Amino acid sequence: MRRASSTAFVALAAALVLGACGGSSDDGAPEADSTSTPTDDGRGTAGRITACTIVDRDVADPLNPNDRDLVPTLLIGDLTYDGCTVGDVYSISFGIKIVDSDETLEDRVERLGGNRGLEPVEGLGDEAFRSENRAGGETVTITIGVRIGDQEVILRNDAIGNTDPDNRVDEDAMMEFLEAYVPAIPEDFRTQALTTEVGTVCLPADDRSIEQGVDTIQLARGGRSGGSVRCAYLGDDLATVQLSRSSSADPEGSLDISRDYGETVTVAGAQDAVLEASARSVSLTIQPSADEIVYVTVGTSSGSLDPTAITAIAEAFLVSSGNDS
Incomplete structure (x- = not known):
């Protein structure tokens, strides 16, 4: 049996992550800390209870060697975790499950760790449970899942195998973070975090194009972080919508890859677009300008999706994500 390393454990409690931003403490919510730069785009966290705001930002310092923003999002394939990523790249992510699904915590941790x-x-x-992925004899990913009461938390570390030592986060740092983070999760976290707050650069959760094309949304996170926009939505029937817009040195190359599996389509406001579709999954790779790329990915576990309706979501997102405010 593996014994957790690092500093002495803070009493009881637990919850780790792989999802958006959230929280407060058992003694009441701490004053909102600057997890991400406060802007009108929804990345500021004042007054919000999310996985990113349960504890002061400096608690995440062991996971954050480059002092990046903590970015709220929804995590893990089915988007049932209110989560937080360290920066816009998913090398470190943590989250708390707030919407039920069929997968157990043990199954999820084992799946994220591969076949070891x-x-x-x-x-x-x-x-608590741990899994890891190895390549070439080296550990490249570690996932830890924690259960406390009826709450489930996951922390995933893909930075442990980073080739740059300055970007590497070891397992001791994961334990140091968890020892402080887990006890701070309030018992009513699910109730507090079950919201549909997104920034103005994202589509509102009740946007007509989303409701007509996918589902009524029960959970959403997103906004602008630096020069990128990322928005995630979870429907009442667990349909998922993921939208992103960022700079790209070679958007044409991304479209060419998608073109091998999809078809070129017309999207209002875009220079070029490729659509890939099946009955329950539709994705669009879009070039809105010479140096930008947009990804729209929608999935459902029941019924079917209409590619035309998903294209309408993409067109609405091109407008909202292009806003400067």
Whole structure:
């Protein structure tokens, strides 16, 4: 049985992450800390309870060697975790499950770790599990899942195998973070975090194009972080919508890759676009300008999706994500 390393464990409690931003403490919510730069785009966290705001930002310092923003989002394929990423790249992500799905915590941690199996971790919450991926004899990913009461938390570290030592985050840093983070999660976190707050550069959760094309949205996170826009939505029937817009040195190359599997389509406001579709999944790769790329990915576990309706979501997102305010 693996014993958690690093500093002494803070009593009881537990919850790790792989998802957006959230939270407060058992003694009441701490004053909002600057997890991300406060802007009108929804990245500021004042007054919000999310995975990113449960603790002061400096608690995440062990996971954040380059002092990046903590970015709220929804995490893990089915977007049922309110989560937080360290910067816009998913090399470090943590989150708390707030919407039920069929997958157990153990199954999820094992799946994220590949085929090396599950290992118990002592001293975190009611129970905790660890998995890892290895390549060339080196550990390249570690995932830790924690259960405390009826709450489930996951922390995923893809930075442990980074080729640049300055970007590497080791397992001791993961434990140091969890020892402080897990006890701070309030019992009513799900109730507080179940919101549909997004910045003005994202489509509102009740946007007509989303409701007509996908589902009524029960959970959403997103906004601008630096020069990128990222928005994620979870529908009442667990349909998922993921929208992103960022700079790109070679948007044409991205479209060419998509063209091998999809078809060129017309999207209002775009220079070029490629659509890939099946009954329950539709994705669009879009070039809105000479140096930008947009990705729209929609999935559903029931019924079917209409590519035309998903294209309408993409067109609406091109407008909202192009706003400067």
